[in-house]
Amino acid sequence: MGVLITGIVLLYYFMDPSSSPYFLKCPFYHITGYYCTGCGSQRALHNLLHLDIAGVMRHNALFIPALLLIAYHWTIKYFPFKNSKKYPDIVYHPKTPVIVFLIVVLFTIFRNIPLFPFSLLAPAG
Numbered sequence: 001m002g003v004l005i006t007g008i009v010l011l012y013y014f015m016d017p018s019s020s021p022y023f024l025k026c027p028f029y030h031i032t033g034y035y036c037t038g039c040g041s042q043r044a045l046h047n048l049l050h051l052d053i054a055g056v057m058r059h060n061a062l063f064i065p066a067l068l069l070i071a072y073h074w075t076i077k078y079f080p081f082k083n084s085k086k087y088p089d090i091v092y093h094p095k096t097p098v099i100v101f102l103i104v105v106l107f108t109i110f111r112n113i114p115l116f117p118f119s120l121l122a123p124a125g
Contacts, residue, residue: 017043017045035112073091
């Protein structure tokens with residue numbers, strides 16, 4: 001698994017998905033013309049690996065929060081803290097999946113509205 005992840009990281013570091021023909025295009029966008037929640041994530045990963053945080057946010061504003069949530073989950077699952085029962089865990093609250101679902105749905109809707117504040121959520125170029 002580590003070799004696969006390392007290979008993917010190296011691929012996205014050295015090749016730009018916006019100019020390379022080897023990366024898949026979003027099938028949802030290709031079929032419907034609307035941006036999905038993940039549109040721009042490949043370019044965002046490339047920018048993140050080059051430490052271009054502004055570029056990450058231009059391509060997909062949910063990319064960094066999603067990575068942080070995944071990293072937190074893996075940390076808690078694979079490296080549990082000794083005193084973790086002392087602190088409330090908001091990520092594993094019963095309402096968290098509903099809130100995350102609503103954020104994802106609203107983000108997807110808003111990034112497809114072609115008006116000023118919402119158009120900033122659409123992936124750049």
